[in-house]
Amino acid sequence: MVETMIVELSSVSKSFRDGNDGGKRRVLENVSLSVKSGESLSVVGHSGCGKSTLLNLMGILDVPDSGSIFINGQDTSKLSAKASASMRASDIGFVFQSHHLLPQATVLENVKLPSLALPEKADPQQVESRALDLLSQVGIGDHANQFPGQLSGGERQRAAVVRALINKPSLLLADEPTGALDAGNADELAELLLDLNEREGISLVVVTHNDDLAAKMGRKLTIQSGELHELR
Ligand SMILES: Nc1ncnc2c1ncn2[C@@H]1O[C@H](COP(=O)(O)OP(=O)(O)O)[C@@H](O)[C@H]1O
Numbered sequence: 001m002v003e004t005m006i007v008e009l010s011s012v013s014k015s016f017r018d019g020n021d022g023g024k025r026r027v028l029e030n031v032s033l034s035v036k037s038g039e040s041l042s043v044v045g046h047s048g049c050g051k052s053t054l055l056n057l058m059g060i061l062d063v064p065d066s067g068s069i070f071i072n073g074q075d076t077s078k079l080s081a082k083a084s085a086s087m088r089a090s091d092i093g094f095v096f097q098s099h100h101l102l103p104q105a106t107v108l109e110n111v112k113l114p115s116l117a118l119p120e121k122a123d124p125q126q127v128e129s130r131a132l133d134l135l136s137q138v139g140i141g142d143h144a145n146q147f148p149g150q151l152s153g154g155e156r157q158r159a160a161v162v163r164a165l166i167n168k169p170s171l172l173l174a175d176e177p178t179g180a181l182d183a184g185n186a187d188e189l190a191e192l193l194l195d196l197n198e199r200e201g202i203s204l205v206v207v208t209h210n211d212d213l214a215a216k217m218g219r220k221l222t223i224q225s226g227e228l229h230e231l232r
């Protein structure tokens with residue numbers, strides 16, 4: 001039986017133009033990585049080593065210079081702009097360090113928003129009940145009709161997780177999701193992410209400086225001089 005791979009990177013390289021001399025800086029060099037369905041991975045390493053670059057590539061927010069990236073068995077380089085936007089919307093959820101909730105929209109409106117990007121129109125009633133259900137599950141059901149500014153930092157970040165999950169993605173990518181939280185809220189968010197991974201089988205890739213969170217993930221990766229290393 002062929003095991004389901006959620007993400008497969010094969011010899012992926014990525015450079016960025018250097019601001020000063022117009023030269024190029026190799027951020028990732030021939031990186032290969034397979035993430036199986038339901039796996040959890042942490043990505044650690046010093047600032048600027050390429051963690052966000054790796055995550056952005058996995059989430060089709062950026063494209064590699066060379067190499068290939070398969071998401072759910074599909075070669076992302078062969079997708080039209082529209083098809084890749086559809087894949088991003090339906091298969092991949094993102095959580096960033098900053099919640100990026102719209103301040104003028106309620107928490108409920110915010111978390112429902114990604115459903116509008118689905119290739120096939122979702123039933124608004126179903127989206128709403130899923131949103132309310134998820135908000136309750138993460139302990140902020142009572143805040144559904146409030147605005148992000150009325151929530152604490154930890155609550156806002158939990159709303160951002162719900163927004164990332166609203167379209168039932170198979171892959172959740174989180175880039176320093178606890179980076180702006182105090183220790184208590186960081187622990188709670190870490191538990192939430194791990195719980196989602198375990199209960200819902202959602203594959204999880206987390207960039208983090210939080211050692212506790214990194215240690216709880218099934219696999220631990222780091223990037224050094226453009227190379228990906230698996231830590232034990
Ligand atoms: N869009 C970009 N344009 C130019 N340089 C970039 C861009 N994105 C990242 N870089 C550079 O690539 C390197 C890796 O960045 P990044 O992946 O954000 O690191 P990390 O997330 O590990 O801190 C850094 O030197 C950064 O300045």
Ligand SMILES: [Mg+2]
Binds near residue numbers: 051052053175
């Ligand atoms: Mg980063």
